[in-house]
Amino acid sequence: MQISVKTTALAILASLGITACGSSGGGGGASTPANNAEQTKQIEALKKQVELEQQAARSAQNNANQATQQAKVSEQAKLQAEANLAKAQKAVDKAAQDLATAQQAVKDAQAATAAEQAKAQKAAQDLAAAQQAVKDAEAATVAEQAKAQKAADKAAQDLAAAQQAVKDAQAATVAERAKAQKAADKAAQDLATAQQAVRDAEAATTAEQDRARQAAEQAARELAAAQQAVKDAQAATVAEQAKAQQAAEQAAQELATAQQAVRDAEAAASAEQAKAQQAAEQAAQELAAAQNQIANLEAELAPIRAEAERKRLAAEEEQRKWAFLTQDGAWRHLNKDYNTLMSSSGHSFSFDSSGKAAKWVLPQGVDFNSAAIDDNLKSQPVYATETTLREEKQHQIATARFINQQYSTYLNWERNTSVINTDDAYLYPGYVALPTTSNSEYIKNATKATYQGKALKRNDFGNQPVSLGDFSLAVDFENANVKGSISNLDGYIYTLEQGNIALDNDKVIFSGSYKSSYEYGESGSYRGVFAGPNAEEVVGKAGYNISFGGKRQ
Structure with a gap:
């Protein structure tokens, strides 16, 4: 429990008064005035001592308050320094942003045309200088930040020392109060002891006052040093801010120069691009006009070229045909072999050695070259010579009925029954042809084809003409087979069942079996040959009395 100085003084006075009363009962009356005067001096001295202690305590408290106020000022200075540092950092960040913008502008300028790259290079150099200035500003700012931080740390240390001094002064004051209380208590018991306590209190109070004064002075000095450090830090910060501001302004100017260079480069590039675009459009227009003219010429020449090509191909084809046709001018006739007329399919006409015409002579073969090449059925008489004792008689023994492709x-016969009968001569259907060979390009590449034409049937009974029907043949060159039909022939249909394609002495031939719709089920075999350089035709025979031929459709 703390006792105020005023309370202590009252306690001491009361103690002195009690002591004085006690002592008057044991002594004479002469000593009383002397004792009262001495006590009065002691009391006055004690009062002065108490007042001095009170004054010292007030002084220490004032010093402590001043130290606290100075510490607050130091703290405010520290905060202001930190705010100034933040502003400097913000300026640095703004310069960095401007630098990033300048870098982007340089990147954009680098994308410009080659002619403007030199200007962009100059802008890049200016940008590098700006970057160096920003780096220098940042380095200076960092150094000043370190200085300001150090000063702030020192101010904080000084503030802590001042606060400790205040605490020490307060502690010392409390201790002195306790001693004064103890001295007052002791004085109440014994005046002599009180006097000694007063002297001890005076000595202790003086020492404590010196220590408090020294602590206050030290705190004042440290506070002044802290304030000076804060001022120095503020001055350094202001200087660095000025440098940073100058560097930022320089960077902004260089950035503006770089941006202007970029704009100039972009403008020049745009102008060059516009010129190039105009030149390209002009070239495109000229190219389009030239292409259009070429296209028109090509369109005009296309039918002329096509017609020329058609005529060339037709001439080549005609040349091939004539070359093929003229390889043997005697091929389109039946050769005479003694008394036999031979076709490509074998015997076609011969006399029976036991008949009445056995000694008759065929003067020549049968030539079909004089007849036209078309689909019409034609006739040519065949004669034989009979030699008697008196004369040579010439008889028309038959008529050859044929179609020239x-x-x-392909041909068949009409027998002159008024001259010979079935026992006198053998007549067979036949054909002659220029056969297709294995080296035909068409045969090598063809897939399927259809042939259509006529069929000729010989009638052995009576003097009837050759019957005429329709012939059709479907050919599969890939699988080397054929099949077809003969229709409208005396009211019957002959079905040519699937047969095979083969080579016979390098000639392309085909063969198979047939059946008819005749009520007695006539059947037999058929065979034929492809004719022409590109298998343009087929001819053949079926059984012993039918010949046929057709053209590729």
């Missing part, structure tokens, strides 16, 4: 002829 470009590369083949």
